[in-house]
Amino acid sequence: xxxxxxxxxxxxxxxxxxxxxxxxxxxxxxxxxxxxxxxxxxxxxxxxxxxxxxxxxxxxxxxxxxxxxxxxxxxxxxxxxxxxxxxxxxxxxxxxxxxxxxxxxxxxxxxxxxxxxxxxxxxxxxxxxxxxxxxxxxxxxxxxxxxxxxxxxxxxxxxxxxxxxxxxxxxxxxxxxxxxxxxxxxxxxxxxxxxxxxxxxxxxxxxxxxxxxxxxxxxxxxxxxxxxxxxxxxxxxxxxxxxxxxxxxxxxxxxxxxxxxxxxxxxxxxxxxxxxxxxxxxxxxxxxxxxxxxxxxxxxxxxxxxxxxxxxxxxxxxxxxxxxxxxxxxxxxxxxxxxxxxxxxxxxxxxxxxxxxxxxxxxxxxxxxxxxxxxxxxxxxxxxxxxxxxxxxxxxxxxxxxxxxxxxxxxxxxxxxxxxxxxxxxxxxxxxxxxxxxxxxxxxxxxxxxxxxxxxxxxxxxxxxxxxxxxxxxxxxxxxxxxxxxxxxxxxxxxxxxxxxxxxxxxxxxxxxxxxxxxxxxxxxxxxxx
Numbered sequence: 001x002x003x004x005x006x007x008x009x010x011x012x013x014x015x016x017x018x019x020x021x022x023x024x025x026x027x028x029x030x031x032x033x034x035x036x037x038x039x040x041x042x043x044x045x046x047x048x049x050x051x052x053x054x055x056x057x058x059x060x061x062x063x064x065x066x067x068x069x070x071x072x073x074x075x076x077x078x079x080x081x082x083x084x085x086x087x088x089x090x091x092x093x094x095x096x097x098x099x100x101x102x103x104x105x106x107x108x109x110x111x112x113x114x115x116x117x118x119x120x121x122x123x124x125x126x127x128x129x130x131x132x133x134x135x136x137x138x139x140x141x142x143x144x145x146x147x148x149x150x151x152x153x154x155x156x157x158x159x160x161x162x163x164x165x166x167x168x169x170x171x172x173x174x175x176x177x178x179x180x181x182x183x184x185x186x187x188x189x190x191x192x193x194x195x196x197x198x199x200x201x202x203x204x205x206x207x208x209x210x211x212x213x214x215x216x217x218x219x220x221x222x223x224x225x226x227x228x229x230x231x232x233x234x235x236x237x238x239x240x241x242x243x244x245x246x247x248x249x250x251x252x253x254x255x256x257x258x259x260x261x262x263x264x265x266x267x268x269x270x271x272x273x274x275x276x277x278x279x280x281x282x283x284x285x286x287x288x289x290x291x292x293x294x295x296x297x298x299x300x301x302x303x304x305x306x307x308x309x310x311x312x313x314x315x316x317x318x319x320x321x322x323x324x325x326x327x328x329x330x331x332x333x334x335x336x337x338x339x340x341x342x343x344x345x346x347x348x349x350x351x352x353x354x355x356x357x358x359x360x361x362x363x364x365x366x367x368x369x370x371x372x373x374x375x376x377x378x379x380x381x382x383x384x385x386x387x388x389x390x391x392x393x394x395x396x397x398x399x400x401x402x403x404x405x406x407x408x409x410x411x412x413x414x415x416x417x418x419x420x421x422x423x424x425x426x427x428x429x430x431x432x433x434x435x436x437x438x439x440x441x442x443x444x445x446x447x448x449x450x451x452x453x454x455x456x457x458x459x460x461x462x463x464x465x466x467x468x469x470x471x472x473x474x475x476x477x478x479x480x481x482x483x484x485x486x487x488x489x490x491x492x493x494x495x496x497x498x499x500x501x502x503x504x505x506x507x508x509x510x511x512x513x514x515x516x517x518x519x520x521x522x523x524x525x526x527x528x529x530x
Contacts, residue, residue: 002094002179002256002319002367032460032516033417035436039448039468040411045359047409047441049087050172051352052402053144053365054377055319056135057093058100059115062127063370064380064387065135073135077370077389080378081139084395085402090144090318090365091132094178098150098192102129102160129160133169142170144318144365149177149202150192158209165214173218173363174210175254175318176203181222181238193234196241207249220252220316225298228290228426230268239298243305252362253302253313257294258320258351260287261425263327264335270328275422278457281343281485281520283424284322285455286433288350292358299360314362317355321366322347322375322394324425339375342497342520343485345393348375349453349522352401353439357409366398381491390494393487396480400499400524404449407441414438416461436461436517447475448527454517457485461519466512471530474504474513481521 056063065077092100095116104111105128112122136143145164147157157176164171180194194202203221210217223239224232233239243253261284265272275283295315303310322344326332338344348366355361370378370389377395381388416436423429437453448469454461478501489496508530517523 030459032462033435033456034464035414035416035461036464036466036512037436037438037450037452038413038466039440039450040413041468042411044357044409044411047356047404047407048362049405050363051355051361052085052398052405053088053090053363054086054369055090055094055365055367056132056369057096058091058105058113058125058127059093059096059117059123062131062135063368064389065370066127066131068126073138077378078135078138080389080391080395081141081369084377084399085405086139086141086369086377087402087405088142088144088172088363088365089132089136089369090146090175091129092146094146094319094367097146097178098148098152098180100148101152101156102148102163103156106130106163129163136170142172144173144175144363145171146175146178146318147206149180149194149199154202154205154209157206158213161210161217162213165217173220173252173316175220175222175316176206177222179222179232179256181224181233181235196235196238196245200242200245203246204249218251219249220254221246221250222254223298224255224257225294225301227294227297227428229423229428230262230426239301240305243302247306247309247313250313252316253298254316254318255298256317256319257298258291258317258355258364259323259426260284260290260347261427262323262325263425264324264338265328266424268327271330272328275424277486279422280424281457282419282455283421283427283430284343284347285350285453285520286419286421286430287347287427288354288437289430289433290427291351292354295354295358295361315360316363316365317361318363318365319367320351320364336373337488339373340379340392340394340488341486342393342480342482342488344375345397345480346453346485346520346522348394349397349401349451350437350455352397353437353451353453356401356404357439366394379489379491383491388491390489390491391498392489393480393497396499397522400451400478400480400522404441404443407443407449410440410442412438412440419455436463446529448529450525450527452515452517452523452525454519454521454523456519459519461517463515463517464512465515465525467527469527469529470510472509473506473528473530474509475526475528476501476504477515477526478524479518479521480523481518485520
């Protein structure tokens with residue numbers, strides 16, 4: 001999906017008037033609705049650390065992490081990334097990777113590299129592969145490398161893998177290419193798109209060359225099953241052909257199915273019709289159900305095309321997160337501002353509920369890590385005295401879930417009112433969406449962590465929570481909410497919306513408890529068995 005970014009001027013949108021606080025709590029608000037959540041006993045999955053990856057780019061000095069004058073990493077940003085729980089970093093970017101020549105970005109004799117997001121201008125690669133590894137070491141993360149299939153060569157790809165292996169660098173996997181299956185024209189004057197046949201040929205030769213020098217390298221092919229309203233693969237059978245041609249060679253399929261809703265309007269046409277803000281948010285918060293169904297379709301295709309080996313092929317969602325591009329918009333700044341809102345952060349919570357529950361999802365990368373426009377974990381804003389950084393609301397969602405690495409995901413049943421949502425962007429109409437989404441984690445110390453996502457834009461929820469325990473205590477309750485789903489953390493108010501934790505009731509409980517969950521919010525209830 002980041003191929004779309006080549007068609008807008010990110011620099012022109014670098015300073016946008018983000019939504020401020022719009023108080024919605026009024027006398028006469030509708031009464032709360034009732035819901036019930038019961039914790040089950042069936043184990044769905046174990047939370048993998050690799051699901052909490054992010055994306056960092058080689059451009060802009062590694063998204064601002066590298067101080068070129070001192071050749072050192074920004075300590076504040078390093079500390080924030082360590083605190084949020086990022087476990088792996090995808091590099092050198094999405095579309096950027098298919099223009100990136102790694103050998104020009106190491107050592108003292110570096111060469112400028114094309115940046116397709118800057119009209120094909122070349123930039124000096126200060127933040128190269130070695131700087132990436134320095135960052136990974138400091139934040140306690142590993143690297144996920146996207147090799148250049150668009151403008152690169154097989155020998156170049158194999159040489160980068162060898163470079164990392166000889167230095168025993170912590171690379172967990174290699175994705176061959178980015179969105180080379182997408183529709184669209186050439187970016188920066190270079191045709192990086194591939195036909196399935198061209199891609200299969202490149203991957204096959206690269207796999208042979210790479211495994212000669214690094215037999216255990218994990219390799220992934222790119223694909224996407226089009227189930228959204230806007231087809232993205234230029235060949236509708238791209239993924240089927242890739243699986244049939246490479247099923248015996250790939251360790252994972254890399255997909256970008258976790259973006260939503262992509263545009264604020266209902267189509268890509270200029271000034272396309274728009275639903276109301278409430279309906280737009282309802283669709284955004286329901287969109288993880290669309291992602292879940294896409295994963296199911298992808299998994300079925302893997303099983304069909306790779307019988308006997310399909311169980312060994314994981315799914316890596318190498319780009320995901322709340323995303324609204326200003327296509328066809330009369331007010332692009334307003335559209336882009338949606339990316340940093342509470343509503344978009346809560347989309348990420350629903351997405352985590354889907355990803356951590358599915359054993360086939362073996363890795364995932366939020367995007368972007370640090371940026372001045374879209375829904376980054378860390379926001380940035382240029383001022384005359386320097387660049388100001390702050391933590392966007394999605395940072396706190398990411399952190400809450402990343403703390404659950406190693407926990408078991410257990411089943412639950414949810415009884416709540418349901419709603420149908422309208423088509424927006426790539427998300428089709430969805431029916432029967434539960435207004436409460438729940439995900440249950442059981443930690444090694446037997447503590448339960450119950451994530452409750454209230455999708456209703458107007459009403460709080462009175463949730464009767466049954467932890468399926470004879471005796472228990474409520475240790476803590478953490479809530480992420482605000483007066484309006486449009487609220488954002490801004491440069492001048494960087495801590496406007498943060499996760500708030502309070503101590504629970506110390507009394508021992510023996511039956512289901514009542515929890516009030518604010519409208520359009522995420523609540524984490526920690527329960528201790530007694």
